[in-house]
Amino acid sequence: AQTVTQSQPEMSVQEAETVTLSCTYDTSESDYYLFWYKQPPSRQMILVIRQEAYKQQNATENRFSVNFQKAAKSFSLKISDSQLGDAAMYFCAYRGPNYGGSQGNLIFGKGTKLSVKP
């Protein structure tokens, strides 16, 4: 069974600084997808960034980027120029190959609570 591990229950960063959130996963699949979701106090699940396993290039979305190490099964999120609005719970999630809807569900890590200090 696939598992996702986030080893940092809480992290803190100074405004405008950079922070990296860690995530490791375990799977026997070669084709899969990885995601980082942000959950602010409103509890809305917001997609931050996604990575397809077959792509070697690390995904980037504005201030958010990932370091995807497929062999090490590691998928860390880097937030640059941190802003107060980045404070939230961040979940790393895995999704297997999706054929006709099957195996399309997400498996989440336990989450990392990020605090941003002004």
Place this chain on the structure above:
Amino acid sequence: AAGVIQSPRHLIKEKRETATLKCYPIPRHDTVYWYQQGPGQDPQFLISFYEKMQSDKGSIPDRFSAQQFSDYHSELNMSSLELGDSALYFCASSWGERAGSTEAFFGQGTRLTVV
């Protein structure tokens, strides 16, 4: 752009009562997922539907059932409610088999409180 709509947003029920949660996916999305997120927990997958058929089943109690209707909306029916069922219930939708489709879009959730 249209998003995933869940109703109601908040629901308070007593123990042993029944609750029905509704999910309206993004237009043309054919796959719906249900997740349960307890307080301080990560979301746990309950069940999914693709083209109105159940596609996958997770940790859904036998007291819960769900279906996807012809208009692709989905309902999660919860019976004999227990205090431990108090949680945030998310619905997400995606294209089930669309090549290149990778992400599910989440609704805002239904917060169920069982008293």
